[in-house]
Amino acid sequence: MKDDRQLPPNAQVFIDHLVLGLDQFGLEWADFLPHTCISDKDGSVGLLFSQVHTPNHSPNYSAKHSIVVSKDGLEFPNQNIIPFTNEQSPTKLALLVLGAMVQQEPLDPQCPICNSEVKT
Numbered sequence: 001m002k003d004d005r006q007l008p009p010n011a012q013v014f015i016d017h018l019v020l021g022l023d024q025f026g027l028e029w030a031d032f033l034p035h036t037c038i039s040d041k042d043g044s045v046g047l048l049f050s051q052v053h054t055p056n057h058s059p060n061y062s063a064k065h066s067i068v069v070s071k072d073g074l075e076f077p078n079q080n081i082i083p084f085t086n087e088q089s090p091t092k093l094a095l096l097v098l099g100a101m102v103q104q105e106p107l108d109p110q111c112p113i114c115n116s117e118v119k120t
Contacts, residue, residue, distance in 0.1 A: 007047060010072075011046060018101075021098040044071055050065055052104065065106035072084060076109060
């Protein structure tokens with residue numbers, strides 16, 4: 001049976017640039033454990049992957065530093081989102097994530113307003 005689920009165009013542009021960049025650094029995309037996923041909210045297709053080179057890290061560490069790229073942007077395990085916008089195009093965000101992956105410094109965006117609300 002054929003799987004007709006395809007990534008939305010924004011997500012595909014992001015992935016295309018990210019995979020090309022990883023290849024230029026001699027890194028294999030498969031080592032970042034990419035998996036297609038379906039949103040529970042709206043049934044849209046996304047792609048889950050780890051920001052860390054999995055042969056070098058534990059499964060828990062790899063999962064902690066995962067990202068889901070969706071039609072709207074990048075979704076992180078802490079439920080923060082970096083949206084795709086005119087100023088933050090899929091290509092620009094792919095370069096941001098690529099830099100973090102190559103430097104082995106995973107992105108972990110924090111929301112200062114959300115974090116202050118939790119403390120009070």
